[in-house]
Every structure is written in C-alpha cells, then in structure tokens.
Amino acid sequence: MKLSTAVLLVLALCVASAAAGAPSKKLLAALQQGPGGETCADIKCAAGEICSELPDGPDCVPDVPSCEGFFCQRGTNCYIRDGSPTCLPNTCEVRECDKGLTCIDTPDGALCRRGKPKLGCDSKKYCPPNSICKNIDAKGAHCVKI
Numbered sequence: 001m002k003l004s005t006a007v008l009l010v011l012a013l014c015v016a017s018a019a020a021g022a023p024s025k026k027l028l029a030a031l032q033q034g035p036g037g038e039t040c041a042d043i044k045c046a047a048g049e050i051c052s053e054l055p056d057g058p059d060c061v062p063d064v065p066s067c068e069g070f071f072c073q074r075g076t077n078c079y080i081r082d083g084s085p086t087c088l089p090n091t092c093e094v095r096e097c098d099k100g101l102t103c104i105d106t107p108d109g110a111l112c113r114r115g116k117p118k119l120g121c122d123s124k125k126y127c128p129p130n131s132i133c134k135n136i137d138a139k140g141a142h143c144v145k146i
Helices: 005-020 024-032
Strands: 049-054 057-062 076-081 084-089 101-106 109-114 131-136 140-145
Touching: none
Parallel strands: none
Antiparallel strands: 049 057, 076 084, 101 109, 131 140
C-alpha cells in the first residue's frame, strides 16, 4: 500500500510534535496548512476580498456581505446597507419586495404579496406604531413615520 507524500508528512509531523511535546495548537496549525505550507495568515488579499481556507489551500475570494449569523432583535430584520449587515425595523418603509410583489405592513411585520397597492387609506389599513397612512402617488396607501 502506497501513502501520498502529504499523508507521510502529516504523520511525520505528528510523531515529531508528540516527541517534542509541542502544544496541540501548533500541531493543528501544521495540519491545516495548505499544500504549499501557506495559511491565510501568510496571504494578503486585495480590497474587497477575504482569505478562505479551501481544500486545495488558502485563496482570496470576493468578500460578499451577508446576514448569515448576524443577530437582530425581535421586530427587526437584517438587511445589507452600504455593504454591511444592519438591523432595521420590519416595516415596508425599509423592506424591498421583488418585482411584481407589493409590501403590506401587518402586526407581525412587513410581508411581500402579489397584487397592486391600494389607492386609499381606509380604517382597515394597518400601520406600525409611530407611523400613519398616507397616499403616495406611485405607492398608493403607504405607512410613513410621524
């Protein structure tokens, strides 16, 4: 049975580290290094890129902002604004619906639904606290801050 050079190198590092009593962090760092022996600590990426540990070694990839793992308080949602995640109230004032959908403010937050906006503010139109219904030309009946 033949072993690859990388496997033999890792085994040699394990034996050498164990014999020398090396801390486990150093061993882990040696195991995580790419084929060329580089890690993200060794690489400087251009503006708008971040280093990512890929299976074939570290590489610079586009830094795409995301709301993944970003926590917002109840009643707010994460939105990407000016290239960074930020928490904004869950209202139609900040929510952007896909083409063909209309935003509707509800007690449970802003929802995107099919259809056209209603053209008038009647007593049934819900608006979040600190806002009132106004007739806005293209948007129809819309909630705006007081």
